[in-house]
Amino acid sequence: MGNGPITVADARHGSGHGPGAVTDGHGHAHPHGHSHSHGPATPVSRHLRKVIAAILIPFTAAVVVGLVVLWPGGAPPHKRTGVGFDQQTQQATVTRVVEVSCKSVNASGETPTGDTATAEGNSAAQEANGTCHKATIRVDTGKDKGRTFTEIVQPDQARQLHQGEQVVTAYEPSAPKDLQYSVTDVNRRFPMGLLAGIFALAVVVVGRLRGVMALVALAVSFLVLNFFILPAVLQGSNPLLVAVVGSSAIMLIALYMCHGLSARTSVAVLGTLVSLALIGILGSQFIDWAALTGNTDDQTGLIHGLFPKIDMSGLLLAGVIIGSLGVLDDVTVTQTSAVWELHDANPSMGWRGLYRAGIRIGRDHIASVVNTLVLAYAGAALPLLLLFSIAQSGVSTVANSELVAEEIVRTLVGSIGLVASVPVTTLLAALVVSADRPGPQAETATAGAAAAARRGGRRRKR
Template identity: 50%
Template sequence: MNRRDISDDDTGPIRRVTDTPSDRSPGTSRSPRRTPPPEGTRRPRPPAQRPRPAEPGRRRAAEPKPEPEPVGHGHSHGHGPAAPASRRVRLLLMWLLIPLAVATVAGMVFLYPWGKDPAKSVFPQGTPVNATVTGTITGPCLAEGQVQVGEPPPDAKPCLTSELTMTDGPASGKPLKLTLPIEPSTPRFAAGDEVVLSYNGGDVANPASFQIVDFQRGTPLLLLAGLFALAVIVLGRWQGVAALIALGLSFLVLALFVLPSILAGESPLLVAIAGAGAIMFVALYLTHGLSARTSVAVLGTLVSLVLIGVLSAIFSAAASLTGLDDSTSQLIGSLGHGIDARGLLLAGVVIGALGVLDDVTVTQTSAVWELRRANPALGWRELYGAGLRIGRDHVGSAVNTLVMAYAGAALPVLLYTSLSGVGLGSILGAENIAQEIVRTLAGSVGIVAAVPVTTVLAALIASREPQESL
């Protein structure tokens, strides 16, 4: 039968049949399949291998000997890990700063004029009224109803007649004419200017009841303040918001505590110290957070403020500074009672130097902490040396900032004194100029001292902080 004659119809579908052992070609072998041992039986363990004999010329590696188990001691108390250095550091800072904070609060409570009426000027002060200038006319100085006949005298000074419309007060909406002699110190008013009038309480129909005092500056000042706040928030974000809140609280301390207490007759220097302490705690902790770094900056600021106060007191007494400049004399005359003028001078020195000191101490503390974070192996001596090198660059600009700030504030005094025509020594020895010199130099010495003092405190504390808490 031919192979082609067989079909699937005769035999069915052809399936592949595996080879049996008898069908294997000679010379081939196949390992038998291992069957698992029956359940409940244990597999035989392979025979232990004997160590091979060492080859000649080679040494066998010494087998490690088992270490003896440590012998425990009999008492039952446990030895836990030592407390981290940061905890001890924070406890030390708390013991140093909490008494200072309590003393600051106690000083504010003791010095505040509880139950006393707010101080008022003994001279009658007019009620401020807003008005708008609608027109101005320059001509001879004539009272209402007078007419100029002929030419005015050659030495006659012209006057500026301003037509105004009051926008609030007892005569709101009514027109008013006021005449002012044109002097070098007279402000130049023009149509559209918004001004402030002083109303003495007399007849509103009488122009003599009103007097032009100043311009209205509320709108531009608010715009500038908004621009300042926007710049701080854009750059500082949430920390900028905290800085603005701290700034507002600082103004509240000045307006609600420092000014009323000094006007009530309390010691200006003690009031300034208590107020500066409150501003320091609020501004630094609110802006930079509760941390060891901020606490070091607070300590450095406090030490420098004490130094500034001591130097100012010593040298103001040595230079026989009375503090009785023009503005202070006018203040004493308005109060009707005496005030410690020299203490007021020292209070201005302390409060004026506080802002620059905050900048220096915070910068130095942050620099030392960042150095420690970058290289945890640095000891306190290395941290102090590196931080001091950074501080030398900063102190020059800080001192220059303070000097220029005081020089700018005293520029009219400097110009007025230079007109006297006397020598430089006499100019520098004048009361007004000598006050600014003592104020500037005492503050500058405090700023210079703040750098090494804050740096050494920061180095000692940062070197004891664990790396994970930096």
């Protein structure tokens, strides 16, 4: 009578007997060697730490050597072409906007002709007979600060200018003085900065110290990207090699900074590394088999024109690897933590049992992550897909075009790597945590907990 079963709450909180105690039905406390709180992971033995270090230290050393050998001296200089992003820009302000007759500012002085039922004819008719806007813009930066120029905004133009609006202007010094400046975009620094601030605040409020460390790791990732990966590629280094070294550095810094220097994090690093290797191999093969050049739009065409030595297909593969890294980190850390918690909850469970339990958790993760990745790529390519829909192109025709084929290869290769990371990381975590050699104190505590459980079972039978 009164001999209740041992509960999870009793095991975790000791029922008033102090942390780590397990009580039997009589309220007697017995030591418990495992903490089931959501704090730091249970420390592993010295032997296991040596095994993990023997794998990761050479890898880390190789990454450091790669950074030193491939480190660029900055982006190589080149003469600006004035095309696209490769042009000088200055900040400016729209000081005045007035309505004018489009006919009065028509440079040719002739009324355009054509079928107004077509998009071109309708646009020409609006330009000839509609009301345009004449904007006066003041340059706010650069050597011509304070200089003003005018720009005519057509009625069907997508971006209309408004008085007081901050804009970005392109500057072409070789053009006639009246045509040296032109509005190319809107200045979005304030809303973008505000959004970034809201994001950082949300991360810190919810994540607290972990959130702060995540933001620091994010900043380091951008530094590696801007000061190593991009300049190294521009200087002619192999894009794949640069991406592997750079993404490995980002992975090591981000994971250890966010999750601490522990065996659990090290297993996540190993799982991420194996998955990245698989993504690299698959991506290389299928980019080659599908004859993807990586030169499919104005931006990549401009890069190839400015730096012909850059391997554009290698750059495509580098993008696949770097793009998959962030989601891989999430999957591998989650799976490793799940296996560790399962082991802490039941230290007697072998690696096979841990793997089976962990993979069940991972299957739910796979379904959500793969769907997220596919939808993310589809959302980014939505305007392109809309164009194909307007053209009433078949699915096979759309998929065969290089623009879409690139996204398909990028999505599927990344998804295969994500799917593979679940069993790989789960297996590594199960093998590592089950192969741990606990010290004498941990063995005594575990034996005491097991004995307490057996005594409780015998009392329940009575």
